Amino acid sequence: MIISVASGKGGTGKTTIAVNLALSLSNIQLLDCDVEEPNAHIFLKPKIKEKIPAFIPIPEVDETKCNACGKCREVCAYHAIAVIPPADGEKGKVLIFPHLCHGCGACSLLCPQKAIKEVNKEIGLVESGDSGDIKFVHGRLNVGEIMAPPLIRQVQERIDPSRTVIIDAPPGTSCPVIAAVKKSDYCILVTEPTPFGLNDLILAVEVLKKLNIPFGVVVNRSDIGDDKVDNYCRDNGIPILMRIPFDREIALLYSRGIPMVQGKPEYKEKFRAMFNIIRKGRS
Amino acid sequence: MIIDADSKIIAEKGDTMKICITSQGKTLDDQVDPRFGRCQYFIFVETDTLAFEAVENPSAQFSGGAGIQSGQLMAGQGVKAVLTGNVGPNAFQTLTAGGIKIYTGISGKVRDAVDKFKGGALKPTENPNVGSKFGMPGKDK
Ligand code: SF4
Numbered sequence A: 001m002i003i004s005v006a007s008g009k010g011g012t013g014k015t016t017i018a019v020n021l022a023l024s025l026s027n028i029q030l031l032d033c034d035v036e037e038p039n040a041h042i043f044l045k046p047k048i049k050e051k052i053p054a055f056i057p058i059p060e061v062d063e064t065k066c067n068a069c070g071k072c073r074e075v076c077a078y079h080a081i082a083v084i085p086p087a088d089g090e091k092g093k094v095l096i097f098p099h100l101c102h103g104c105g106a107c108s109l110l111c112p113q114k115a116i117k118e119v120n121k122e123i124g125l126v127e128s129g130d131s132g133d134i135k136f137v138h139g140r141l142n143v144g145e146i147m148a149p150p151l152i153r154q155v156q157e158r159i160d161p162s163r164t165v166i167i168d169a170p171p172g173t174s175c176p177v178i179a180a181v182k183k184s185d186y187c188i189l190v191t192e193p194t195p196f197g198l199n200d201l202i203l204a205v206e207v208l209k210k211l212n213i214p215f216g217v218v219v220n221r222s223d224i225g226d227d228k229v230d231n232y233c234r235d236n237g238i239p240i241l242m243r244i245p246f247d248r249e250i251a252l253l254y255s256r257g258i259p260m261v262q263g264k265p266e267y268k269e270k271f272r273a274m275f276n277i278i279r280k281g282r283s
Numbered sequence B: 001m002i003i004d005a006d007s008k009i010i011a012e013k014g015d016t017m018k019i020c021i022t023s024q025g026k027t028l029d030d031q032v033d034p035r036f037g038r039c040q041y042f043i044f045v046e047t048d049t050l051a052f053e054a055v056e057n058p059s060a061q062f063s064g065g066a067g068i069q070s071g072q073l074m075a076g077q078g079v080k081a082v083l084t085g086n087v088g089p090n091a092f093q094t095l096t097a098g099g100i101k102i103y104t105g106i107s108g109k110v111r112d113a114v115d116k117f118k119g120g121a122l123k124p125t126e127n128p129n130v131g132s133k134f135g136m137p138g139k140d141k
């Protein structure tokens, strides 16, 4: 079973939920797919055993074959190519902006002159290892790189179907989030009981409904806001899986990189109970 | 004859050149748009006659690549100089590859910008003066 942990916005405690759920169960693989800012490793401190570079194919133009026809620019949906037409006796030229390229392959496929070949560009690293009994994998996107989805897919290629898989998804509701949660059987949405929290929760709920993934909500710092999140969940038949009240001790553990179930073991039971609700809800 | 601030002759007498100014409206009396890739209008002007054409920026709403595609438009139109507020790195690279001179820090009316250019009061820029995505809503830095 694959459970993803997502959140309409950052800073709600998504990683805390993913990590502590992992530590409360057995036979777990944790995938940190928040590749722009992975931080599950801060709490799990895995021993990394394998580092594999991740690539996307980007175009390279053979200037001797290219006649500056402009086709590649037209077909690039990501506006990553400019073709400077010939002028003042100068040959035309093609400019490729690799950091905008999604590696879709359209330009090389459709170049009438067969002037484009694909070369690999490194976008980040997939690192895997162990943290106690937990199998751990995460992706790290190179600084300045924006192509998170291909790296997320490469992290997910390492899913071990013999284990319960927990995916820490990136925050938000954009492409990287969809890439991260798409394969999951269930999604835990982490939110806070504030107007912003509710707003982002609603956006995330829409995404999951479109993807047809069952989901439930964890309300973090459940005693600091209002009851709008509760009302919204009740009115829409969304199960609230767990509430974690604000607790100075939890905040302190967090700031020291210590998972809360280690400092407050009574939470293990709550995480297990949540897992049982999720498992039952599916069968 | 047009001489720039470095006393280089950039157009001979009788010659005309096509330049482009980013604008917030469709006429020479509108204000220069400070964004290049995401400006509202491009105004193409012939320097001798001041004949002009305003074109709505087709790339203004792109989530990425607006500077590149606006630069592409300039190259495709045979523009020799671009007058605008700010140019990011991608647009800068595209314009430079197209042999197009870039003048940044321009503000006020489009017409006045053209006059200054013709009077040789402007100095072309050698570097992009803002980061990528400058003109994106919510990213005004
Ligand atoms: S499609 Fe091929 S030939 Fe045409 S401009 Fe692009 S690289 Fe050159």
Ligand code: SF4
Residues within 6 Å of the ligand: A057, A058, A059, A075, A076, A077, A078, A079, A080, A081, A100, A101, A102, A103, A104, A105, A106, A107, A108
């Ligand atoms: S591979 Fe796709 S995204 Fe990349 S430059 Fe070619 S057409 Fe554009």
